[in-house]
Amino acid sequence: MDGWWDCDQLDELFFRVLRNGLDKKVKWNWPLLWRTVASRIFNRQTRSRTFTIGEKHYDIGNDLFELMLGKSMAYSCGYWPHAKNLDEAQEAKFDLICRKLGLKRGMTLLDIGCGWGTLMRHAVRKYDVTAVGITVSKKQAELARGLCKGLPVDIRLQDYRDLKEKFDRVVSVGMFEHVGYKNYQTYMRVVHQCLKDGGLFLLHTIGSHRAKGVNDPWVDKYIFPNGSFPSIALIADAIEPSFVMEDWHNFGADYDRTLLAWHENFTKSWSLLKGAYDEKFYRMWRYYLLMFAGLFRSRRAQLWQIVLSKKGVFGGYQSIR
Numbered sequence: 001m002d003g004w005w006d007c008d009q010l011d012e013l014f015f016r017v018l019r020n021g022l023d024k025k026v027k028w029n030w031p032l033l034w035r036t037v038a039s040r041i042f043n044r045q046t047r048s049r050t051f052t053i054g055e056k057h058y059d060i061g062n063d064l065f066e067l068m069l070g071k072s073m074a075y076s077c078g079y080w081p082h083a084k085n086l087d088e089a090q091e092a093k094f095d096l097i098c099r100k101l102g103l104k105r106g107m108t109l110l111d112i113g114c115g116w117g118t119l120m121r122h123a124v125r126k127y128d129v130t131a132v133g134i135t136v137s138k139k140q141a142e143l144a145r146g147l148c149k150g151l152p153v154d155i156r157l158q159d160y161r162d163l164k165e166k167f168d169r170v171v172s173v174g175m176f177e178h179v180g181y182k183n184y185q186t187y188m189r190v191v192h193q194c195l196k197d198g199g200l201f202l203l204h205t206i207g208s209h210r211a212k213g214v215n216d217p218w219v220d221k222y223i224f225p226n227g228s229f230p231s232i233a234l235i236a237d238a239i240e241p242s243f244v245m246e247d248w249h250n251f252g253a254d255y256d257r258t259l260l261a262w263h264e265n266f267t268k269s270w271s272l273l274k275g276a277y278d279e280k281f282y283r284m285w286r287y288y289l290l291m292f293a294g295l296f297r298s299r300r301a302q303l304w305q306i307v308l309s310k311k312g313v314f315g316g317y318q319s320i321r
Contacts, residue, residue, distance in 0.1 A: 001222075001284045010287060011260065014294025032217070050159045051136045053178050056225050058115075058137035061276060065116070067269035068262050073116040073147065076174035076204060077255040077303045086261040089254070094122040097171060100247070100307055100320050101200050103127035107168040110134075110194055112160050113175020117144030117153060124151045132165070134158040160187065166196050176205040177227050184230065184238035192242040192310065200309055201243065205230060207252075207302040223288050229301065243308035246317035252302035259293040 007013050017023060058065075069075055070086050078089025079096050097119065103109065105128040111120050114133025123129050130152040135141050136159065144155045160179075170191050179187050191201050211231035215224060239245060263286065266273075270282060277285075295301045307317065 001280050001287065003279075003283065010290035011256075011263075011293040011297065014291050015297040016294075018295060018298035018300050052225055053227065054135070054137035054140070057223065058135075059139045062116075062139050062143045063276065064266075064273060067272060068266045070261075070265060073118045073143075075115055077251070078258045078261075079251060080254045080257050086258065086265070089258065089261075091122070094119050095126070096320070097173070097202055097204065097305070098123050098127055100305065101169045101171065101202055103129055103169060105129070108132070108166075110163070110165075110167040110170045112163075112170065112172040112191070113178075114140075114144065114155065115174070116140055117148045117155055119171065119173060120153050121148050121151060124148075124153055129169075132156065132167070134160060134163070160190055163190055163194050165194060167194055168196055168199050170195050170199065170201040171204070172202070173204040174206070176203060177224070177229055180226065180228060181211070181230065181234050184234060185241065188238045188242045195310060197310060200246070200307060200313075203235075203304070203306045203308065205235075205304055205306075206255075207231065207235070207250075207304045209300070209302065219288070222284055235304075235306070239306075239308060243310060244312040245306065246309050246313055247305075247307040247319045249305040249319070249321065250302050251305075252296055252299065255296040255301075255303050256293050259289050259296065263289040263293070 065075065066073065070090070072087055072090035072094070074090040074093065077093070078086060079093040080089045081092075083089035083092050101109075103123055107127075107129045109120065109123055109129050109131040111117075111131060111133040114120060114135050117133055120131035120133050124131055132154045133144065134156045135144070136157070138157060141155050141157045148155065160175075172191075176187070195201055206229050208229040208231050211234050212228065215227045215229070220227065236245075266285060266289065274282070292301075296303075309317070
């Protein structure tokens, strides 16, 4: 970030480091050990810290995200099997989610961590549902209300633990990474209470093949404070008391392409952004995007869409791809 060193292809550097396990050769030290121990002892995602991630990351500026994310305003992995560009990949992801949920006219949809509301906008326009979305970002909520103006969409600045209503379908995209493993069962209980009998819940989350409970220190400090990637074991333990797992879809390799598209948009738009952001931010943001591209390219991180039901779909759930 301070310009002490540079690299022509940061994404490829991280890919090679991670694919060959060089990070595992870093020796343990007291700060690293304390972070690991502290993550096991303390709950870093309590109610009092609910809005920290919104303030530190998602409230950076809607101008940045509008230029980087494109017209979809989707800040999560696109679905690329038949897409030619980022907008098509995000539109395909939106529709994949709607089809997996089996949305039908008149249904009610809850979006936990709704971002700028564009998944709900798609669902309302294409499937004639009504939607409620919650976010912990003030700037996301402001722009989402504008993007969904005139549609049956209710955008709320709210903690998921305060949800009370019942819905036909529940979705959560790119939010579970901020819940924290000490709260996973609480989260699942809340979703279970909000989901009508016979309803479906789709969880879209980044995942790790090993349970760590804490993010990379640099990511935690500068990008996503108090976040952590769930593992299969941690998710399974959380859903066991509340849900039947109907479908588990991994398309993590698509995140590499999504991140590179965001990086291209960001660098192309820098001339429009640099009046509000300094050179250090530019280096930090590129480092973040390209580091994550290398991470997903190495397959050390995954992207999962998991479909859950309360008692099991009668006759069986038909997987959709």
